[in-house]
Amino acid sequence: EPEVTQTPSHQVTQMGQEVILRCVPISNHLYFYWYRQILGQKVEFLVSFYNNEISEKSEIFDDQFSVERPDGSNFTLKIRSTKLEDSAMYFCAIPGLAGTDTQYFGPGTRLTVL
């Protein structure tokens, strides 16, 4: 089972501020996914990223969001100007080595927007 870490574990920010959430897989991966879970709700797909390009994004992933792979290993999700409704758990996921149907999730970053 591939491992992935996320930093920070908890981020508190003021509305309107920019935040960057990081995902670091233990081994090299070309595919990454971001999901979010608003408190008490289901997990929702945000974006998938393959080989330095967005391959699919949801309607949630508007112009306030961006993703990139700045140094070939870390994978970041940036929210340009946070809103109260961005408060959620954000999960990074990577595909399993044995096949691409299965995704393994990081521990998540809890984002709190005040």
Next chain:
Amino acid sequence: AQSVTQLDSHVSVSEGTPVLLRCNYSSSYSPSLFWYVQHPNKGLQLLLKYTSAATLVKGINGFEAEFKKSETSFHLTKPSAHMSDAAEYFCVVTLANFGNEKLTFGTGTRLTIIP
């Protein structure tokens, strides 16, 4: 398009009794189906997966699920509940054989174990 419906938002069982968490799916193509578990304030852990091999799938911690195409169901079961099973369980679907498709989650079932 694909979706999953988890029929119960909350299930309570006594320790040592069977667990049944229900899930129905909808998919335009052959699906891959998963169950993930989320313990309080923790991440998402893969319990088991169905990817068009055996219809009865065994997972970790004694859980298993059966894929029934005729009923479009993928219910999760465990013969005997343990206190440590208390968690949120998510049924998840994706398109099989397409590769690297997004996961679509159900709304979750909170499992409570009564001592």
